[in-house]
Amino acid sequence: MNSVFWLRCLAAFWLLLWPAAARADEGMWLPLLLKQLNEGDMQRKGLKLTAEDIYSVNRGSLKDAVVQFGGGCTGEIVSNEGLLLTNHHCGYGQIQQHSSVDKDYLTNGYWAMTREQELPNPGLTATFIVRMEDVTGQILQGLPANQPEAEREQTVQQRSAQVAQKAVAGTHYKAFVRPMFGGGEYYLFVTEVFEDVRLVGAPPSSIGKFGGDTDNWMWPRHTGDFSIFRIYAGPDNKPAPYSAQNKPFRPRHALPISLDGVRPGDFTLVFGFPGRTNEYLTSWGVDEIYSVSDPVRVKIRDTKLRLLDQDMKASDKVRIQYAAKYASLANYWKKWQGEMRGLKRLDAVRRKQQQETQFRQWVQQGDATRQAAYGQILSQLEQQYQLARPYVIARDYATEAALGIELLAYANSLQNLVDLIQARAPQAELQAAIEKARKGTTSFFRNYSASTDQKVAAALLPLYAEGTPEALLPDYVKQLKNRVGKPRTGWGAYPPNLTPAQRKAIQEANAGPVTWERLVDDIYGKSMLTSNENAQMVLDRLAKGASDILLDDPAYRLAAPIVATYRQQVLPTYSQTQDQITLLQRTYIAGLRQWQPERKFYPDANSTLRVAYGQVASYQPADGVQYEYYTTLDGIMEKADPTNPDFEIPKRLAELYQQKDYGPYAVNGTVPVAFTATNHTTGGNSGSPVINGRGELIGINFDRNWEGSMSDIMYDPERVRNIVLDVRYMLFVVDKYAGATHLIREMNLVGAAGEAQPNGANASSRLKKQKVKVKREKTSAR
Structure with missing residues (x-):
């Protein structure tokens, strides 16, 4: 038998063993379990932090800068005054509610130049996770194995309500319990829910929705998919209903924003609230x-x-x-x-x-x-x-x-x-x-x-x-x-x-x-x-x-x-x-876990806080086709078409391009717009922060590639990519296009990592005391 035969046999063998090990960068992991399941792998991929820097109950950590935005997206805090970034399509409903034919903020965008101009949004909430806890024993203790599902669920709901109520008794927090692995495990989530969330800024649809349905789910992508809100709190910094007397919220942690950019192989962490996956279906x-x-x-x-x-x-x-x-x-x-x-x-x-x-x-x-x-x-x-x-x-x-x-x-x-x-x-x-x-x-x-x-x-x-x-x-x-x-x-x-x-x-x-x-x-x-x-x-x-x-x-x-x-x-x-x-x-899932004890299993997404980690990467969508990992402002101008509503561009953007007026956000004579990475994401991850190995914001997650949209059911490491808005394009639009420089001043912009922290040393300490540093010279290559 020749070598080709044996290679085919080996390939078939690995195909059969395909589910036996977690594939590269697959998974939506519970932050509570990162220390025991993922910390070593994440650090080998480039993380300079510890699991406690990502999730901690005792001190400020990355989780304290991440919110569930409304009921179906994610947002991140980027200033010590409650400034919040999310996707344009996540804030779209609020932008639309404030719009009319006379005040068409969808078409023209909106920028609050003073705090008084920040617009309230009744019903919109921002939810922080205070802590998580495995409560499986409290929920399942004494339940018969073959109890009818309806009866079991009724008991589970009663016990879950009791556990949640006890966890927040005497506090202003809220709590809920969610099943994992089809109800094989249960976790308590204690939350802090803010009710006063105001619209601060949104680009025009010709930026925020550039590409429209034509480019949706597609790569290469050139969409400036972001909007800006602010969380307000009562005088005690706790949640309060809307009031003109409320003050900007003071978070436990705000993400610094990196001007470094990304390169192939760079570590990426997506922190958010993925909605629903079904990875263990038959x-x-x-x-x-x-x-x-x-x-x-x-x-x-x-x-x-x-x-x-x-x-x-x-x-x-x-x-x-x-x-x-x-x-x-x-x-x-x-x-x-x-x-x-x-x-x-x-x-x-x-x-x-x-x-x-x-x-x-x-x-x-x-x-x-x-x-x-x-x-x-x-x-x-x-x-x-x-x-x-x-x-x-x-x-x-x-x-x-x-x-x-x-x-x-x-x-x-x-x-x-x-x-x-x-x-x-x-x-x-x-x-x-x-x-x-x-x-x-x-x-x-x-x-x-x-x-x-x-x-x-x-x-x-x-x-x-x-x-x-x-x-x-x-x-x-x-x-x-x-x-x-x-x-x-x-x-x-x-x-x-x-x-x-x-x-x-x-x-x-x-x-x-x-x-x-x-x-x-x-x-x-x-x-x-x-x-x-x-x-x-x-x-x-x-x-x-x-x-x-x-x-x-x-x-x-x-x-x-x-x-x-x-x-x-x-x-x-x-x-x-x-x-x-x-x-x-x-x-069946319990059987799979018993059959494959060496495999690291992650629970399907269910709108609870998760970490997905991977690396910046290009991909090959089809035979003979290779996509780069980044797009730029040049690509926007190449796609621009005044006869197609999906590809119209604002006059001001074209002027900035012609003048090459990019400020400190340019790389090699253009502005980076978006990039791709291998993070496992789904609906609900829209607006999630994409964070580098030092704990700095490098992008805002906003989509997946079309070739990888089956990842809710089956992950393919060769083609699954999350699509990320490069923060430098967001900063460019806010600063140079909109002139809302006051918002940039609120943010903690950090320059070249080598200067700020040589070789990434003591990176985790930066979470405890971040220095405000704006680097104005040209940043490193993509």
Whole structure:
């Protein structure tokens, strides 16, 4: 046998052992466990700090400069006065709420030149992690191994609430408990939540969203994806509701900002709140995502986004109303496409099947105890996934298509008022619910276009009707579906006193077969829920206990059976199968950890604080193609296209480029914009600080590459890259473009590391006492 044969055998052998060891730079690690699991590996890759410098309860550490921004992003503190950086797309909703046609901060940007100009954002929070604790013993003590999942979860929730309440008793802190490894372990998180977070600065969309949907999830990237906020606190530096008397928050630690730049192989640490990953799925779970959910959701969102885009381009008002909605929809629409492509390229289902074959062999070779614990686990998981599939399809069509129609979603939001009236609830309870609905209604219609939504409804309703399994489709929708294509007759008597010409016009309008467009036109034309004025009148009637006005509304009459069918026929079986999958998956993960005791396992992301570490690196997306690890301002100018809204650039930016007026932020005659690294990230890591080996901010994480978007399910070290905004571009925009130099003065800018700390010596001490140093001369190479 020749050497080629043996090389192939060796490659096949390692493929089978693929899950046995954590792959390079994969993982979203709990900060609490870095000392025992990761410190040595991180230092070998270039970290100059200790695990305690990253996470400490007893003194200021990196964790004290990291916040969960709102409910779904991350931010970092960069000044001793609570200045906070995050992504432009994370602050997009707040920027949009402050925008109007007259004050279009989305298009033009916003910069507060004084503290008085910093804009409050009701409902926006910034959450610090005070400490973490393993409370598995307190949560799981005495729980039967085979307890039904619903009963187990109820007990777990009760115990979790008790543990959390005890942990913060007598303090202003909050707390929660989160499961790890499918519920095999539990951790307590004590938090400090600040409620007064104000908008300080945002670049125009032509910088903050440069590249638009065209470049989203793509590399090379040139997006200045950042926005600036400030946390305010009460006089005691503790969280307080918004007040003009609040003061800028004084943090335990603020990240210094490095002007050094990055080079290939440089250590990178991402500290943030990744949202959701599923790295330990079986082959059936991966196939469900790849073959069912992702294709359905992409098809529906593709349709909706196309229609929104048309109306947003035709109207500035609609553009502003739907800017945040469109961005949210488009983000995962494109991600799912890349995810499907990546899973196919990795042959993910087959690789999971190979792992399962190896697992079965391990089980069969074990003793009776091992076989009893794990012998049936995979066949039981397969059975549950097969049972769940039609209900997964029905779930996706109901949530994405039917309730993706805003009118139906709004109509459904009023269901609780009908329930209160029919239950003869106390008047005070009904009035409180009405007042809440009034506020929600006003907020809803502020960013709603009935004509746009009607177009969406005409396109999504047939997708819902055709895609949902027939047995799980509401009878009312079946009736509508059966009318399509048939003659349009019996649509009501003519109004009195019509002229012959008017009768003829009505006859012509009603001629031809029934279509979804006509059905939808009838619904929107007769509904009282398509404008704020009429919806408030409906609430007036509901406040008097008259529910008929809502029950007879055509939008409600359509929404109610869709939601009822979903809750009564889809959700019960779907929930039962998911409970069983959760229970079985927990056992399977426990088996994987027992099978591979040498492997360092990390828990799937679940919006809790995590560390991901890696190195600056380029990558090869396809055969014959090599991408560099950085982009520059030159690339922005090369992409600039005034005829394409995604690639418009501000006049001021072009002037700075022509004048080469870059300040201290230039390298080799241009300004660095973004770079790539191998950190394992996901949704929720948007806005996360990217930190070098000395604990200094070098970038703001804002995306992944399209070729690596399947990393929520399977990590590929060759192609998975996180995309990072280089802090020097942020500083350049704030300083030279916006003229907001006062914000730069707040920050702790540090120059060449060799000068500040020779050879990185005593790097950890810099966390305890940072020197303010602004290096104005040209910095080192990329």
